[in-house]
Each structure stands twice: as C-alpha cells, then as structure tokens.
Amino acid sequence: MKILRDLFKHHLAFRAGAVIVLLVFLLVSLSFFSPYEATERRVVPKNQAPSLNHILGTTALGQDVFWLLTFAIRNSLMVAGLAVLIGRSIAVLLGSFSGYMGGGVDKVLQSIVDSFIVIPRLPLLILISVIVKGGLNLWGLALLLGFLDIFWPSKRYRSQILSLREREFTYTAVFSGMNTFNIILKEHFPFFIPYLLADAVSGFLWAIGMEITLAILGLCDLTRPTIGTMIYWGNYYQALLSQRLWVLAAPVIGSIFIVVAFYLISTSLSEYLDPRTRLKRLGASQ
Amino acid sequence: MNLLKSYLLPRIAQWVITVFIGITVTFIIPRLIPGDPVERTLSSLGSLQTLDPRAVESLKEALADLYGLDGTQFDQYINFWKRLFKGDLGPSLSAFPTPVIEIIAKGLPWTVGLLTTSTLISWSLGIALGTLAGYSPKRLWWQIVDKAFISIYPIPHYILALILVMVFSYYFPIFPLVGGASGKPTLSWTYISSIFEHSLLPATSLIVLSTAFRFIMAKALTTTVAGSDYVGYAETAGLSKWRIVLFYVIQNTMLPQVTDLGLSLGAVFSGALIIEIVFSYPGIGYSLYMGVFQADFNLILGITIFSIVGIATAALIVDLSYPLLDPRVRYK
Secondary structure (H helix, E strand, O other), X not given: OHHHHHHHHHOHHHHHHHHHHHHXXXXXXXXXXXXXXXXXXXXXXXXXXXXXXOOOOEOOOOOEHHHHHHHHHHHHHHHHHHHHHHHHHHHHHHHHHHHHHOHHHHHHHHHHHHHHHHOOHHHHHHHHXXXXXXXXXXXXXXXXXXXXXXXXXXXHHHHHHHHHHOOHXXXXXXXXXXXXXXXXXXXXXXXXXXXXXXXXXHHHHHHHHHHHHHHHXXXXXXXXXXXXXXHHHHHHOOOOOOOOHHHHHHHHHHHHHHHHHHHHHHHHHHHHHOHHHHHHHHHHHO | OHHHHHHHHHHHHHHXXXXXXXXXXXXXXXXXXXXXXXXXXXXXXXXXXXXXXXXXXXXXXXXXXXXXOOOOHHHHHHHXXXXXXXXXXXXXXXXXXXXXXXXXXXXXXXXXXXXXXXXHHHHHHHHHHHHHHHHOOOOHHHHHHHHHHHHHOOOOHHXXXXXXXXXXXXXXXXXXXXXXXXXXXXXXXXXXXXXXXXXXXXXHHHHHHHHHHHHHHHHHHHHHHHOOHHHHHHHHOOOOHHHHHHHHHHHHHHHHHHHHHHXXXXXXXXXXXXXXXXXXXXXXXXXXXXXXXXXXXXXXXXXXXXXHHHHHHHHHHHHHOHHHHOHHHHOO
C-alpha cells in the first residue's frame, strides 16, 4: 500500500497509467450492465454515426459500438491475462529450476530455450490456429499464447536467479544454516516478485497484439467480441472505404490507451524497484 | 583455433539444435489433432469444387504423400526430414501443383529486402538516438523523444500499420495503398523508384516500431555506462563529447545489442509478416496471408518451416560476426 502511495506521489508516468487503467476497468465493468448481449446482432439500426443514442455509433452488423467495446476489452484483457498467467507460471518454474540447478541441466535447458526464442512465433501461431480452426475459442487462444510466451521470460528469470544466487545475503543465509527452500522463499522471492510483476506486463502487451493479429486473419472465434474481432468485422464491411471510421476508431484508440497505460505502469514500477534510482530518490527526499 | 572451439562451434551446434527443435515441432503439431489430416485439409479447401475430379485425386495423393502417413510415426518423421533435405516442401494446395518452395522464392526477395533495410536503419537509429538520450537525459529535446518512443513501443504492429495506412494512403494519398511495385520488373529508373515508393510506408512502420525498442534498450545501457569510471575520466580529461559518445559509450553498449539482435530476429520477422499483411506487400508474409485465406495448409506449413530455418540461419550469421566486434572473444 505504501509503495503504491509512493509511486503515485513521485511518478507522473505511474499516475497517468493508473488513471487510464482505472478507466479501462470501469469500462469493462460497464459491460455487465450492457442493454445488449455480447454476441447479439441486428439490435440497433446499422451504420449509424456517433450520436446521443449511440455515443460511439453502430456497426454494419447492427451492434452498438460503445457496448460492444466494453465486451471486447473485457474479452481481450481476459485472454491476455490468462495467457500471461499460464506463460509466466511455467516460465518462472523453468527459469528458476534452470538457474538453481546450474551445471549440465542448465546448459541443456538453455540451449532448448535459446532455440525457441529464435524460432519466429507468428508463423507457428498461425499454423496451430489453422489446424484447430473453429476449435480455438478464447480459452484455447489464451492457452496457446501462454505456451508460446514462455521462453524469453524464462531466460530473464534465470538470469535474475543467477544474480540472486551470487549475492552476499545468500551466502550468509547458507552459512547460517538456512535450508534451500527457505532461502528461495524468504530471501529470494521478495526480490523476485516485483521484477516478475513489471515483466509480466510485456507478456500482456504481446498477447494483446497477437490476439488482434490472429483475429484480423480470421483465425479465432469471430463471434465473440474482442478488440481484434471488432477490427476484423470493421474491415470485413469496408468501414474505411465507406467512411465509417468510428467502427475502427473505437477498438484502435481503445487498444492504444490500454497498452500504453499498462506499459507506463510497468516501466515506472521497474524504475521504482531499481536500487540505483531508489538511492537517488532517498537522497532527494532527505 | 581456440576461437573456433570456444565460440564458433557452440554457435553452430545451437543452430543445429534450433533447426531440429523447430522442424520437430512443426512435424508434431498437425499430428496432435485427431482425425485424418488429408480429409481435413481437403474439406477446408474452398477451391475444391472448381477442380476436376482427376486433379482432386492427385491432390489427395500429394497430400497423403506429403503427410507421409505410411509406416510408423518414426518412419514418417524420418521421411519428413528426407524430403526437407531435398528442399521439397510439397505442392501448394490453392495453386496446385505449383511447389510451395517456388511461391516462397517469389516472395523472399521482397521480405529480405524490407527486413534488412528496416533492421539496419532501426538498429543504427535506435542505438544512436538512445545513446545520446541516455548520455544527456536532462535535455528537453531528448525527454520529448524519450516520451514519444515509450508511448509508441507498446502499440501492436497491426494497429500502428493500420493507422499509417489510414493516414498516408487514404486520407492523404501520398503513398500507394498496396503492392510492392508498379509496372513490369525491368532495370529502369521508374521501376526501381516505384519499388522504393511502395516500400516506404511498410518500412517506416517497421522502422518506427523496432527503433522504439532499440532506443529504450540503448538508453538503459547508456545510463549504466555513462556513470562508469572510464567515462568520468574521459570527461575530466576534457575529451570532446562526440569522442566520448562514439568511442567510450557506444563501443561498450554495442555488444549486448548485437547479441540481442540475433535473438530478436524471430520477433522482428514476425512483425514484418504483420506489416506485409497490412500493406499487401508481396513478400512471404503476404503469401502466408493468402495461404490462411485460401486454407492452403501446405503453404502455411512450408512457410513456417522455411522461416524457422531462415531466421535460425540469420541469427547464426549475426552470432558469427560477433567476434569481429568484440576483441575479448577474439583473443580469448
């Protein structure tokens, strides 16, 4: 709590990011009060420009853009959130296992991880979603994105663990007879968790981008509103050429706000956690 | 000799492992889904009605041959490799019987051209700007650049490209909307300039996005180096700022950037695919898009395999050129 207050006080980027994220969550919670169902179509007049009745206009399928957007953001955030949860949990296990084990195990694991890092993920993602076409609902998509986003983060976590292992307090703990499990849990985790939080955002952003890309290609469940499928249907009904910009503008602007806000929070968080800037900050407040 | 043993051989081994894992994954994935892959592929192929029955039959044979469904899984796996070694990726299903490798060969120069130019430009631009911004972080100008890049960086490739298309091809039609060039491929000035004109917008979106990443990384690295003793001594000795930036800061921050370039090539390539799709740029990404559009599974598989091998090789080349830059590796 104190950290949050500190961040809020000292960091402009954090303040901006936090306010936008709060607004986004407000928008998402509005989706539960939507007068229309998420997948309902032809409920409002088609192709209306923004007006008082439909503040962000309506789509070619007869949906209200504003309410559709609330569902879309909710679904996109859910997919990305779940993907991050799956991917990062495995990454943490893999990275810390590799880092703590060291030696031959570490070498073998690292060469596998390095291979997966080099392999371009988009073609692989497209290949898999083409094969399971139709079978890829939002959960499947989240699972797939999660599995493909294990390797880069696990490498970063491994190097964090390696550096923690060599710190003085680790040796102190070892020599004072603390067992390994306790060292990991009580000495290393407090350092590791904040790093993990800041890092998880990058996976979140990647998942949002990939969801959009796959939806544009028509490779995921197109009946569910997400940011990507909103753009897909906008393109499908030629929103750009027929001057119905509002259909595309809502998901595009919405996604930019979301990603920038989350990114601002994560950079300010990692800057806050960086011991060098922490010292500077302490110096400034004294 | 020492260099070969301690540096080059492990890299080459890593390349072999990468290619092996990548190809094995693409072999396993289609087999994880239950059902007959031949029937599945045929049923999802939209253009089937327009083909005559004999062509369908030969398509079926080609597919069965392609999936190599005879024998045990292990036999199939060995056959899969044998065909790849011959450079045989099978025929395209939507443009039967054109070999997939031919379609890839047609798109390759466009993708490689787009990718190398934009990578080179964004890499040097990102490092140059990032270093300067990290060296004098108090300047208002650099703070503005910094904020701009930080807000551009997280924007998904597709969204940024879409905005650029909307603004520069549609509302202010400065650039052509789609394609790679206009007119017949000749060595004339008009053709070459049309290539340039068509690539400008896709390249710009790619450059903007990758420069943002390089910039952020270079700035972070520079902040660390700028506080180090040798930079402090150089400043006390009264060396010019340019000299310090060029020979003291950049030289030391370059190395992690080279390592990272090799590793991040896969991600850059994925980004290029998205950009090609948005701009209908006639490279591999666009072929991939057409493959998805026409349910041409074989083309998608071929492009996936090809890009895994291609990116792994490109990363190997970057890695192998590393000793040229880092004397510590060279003289070890």
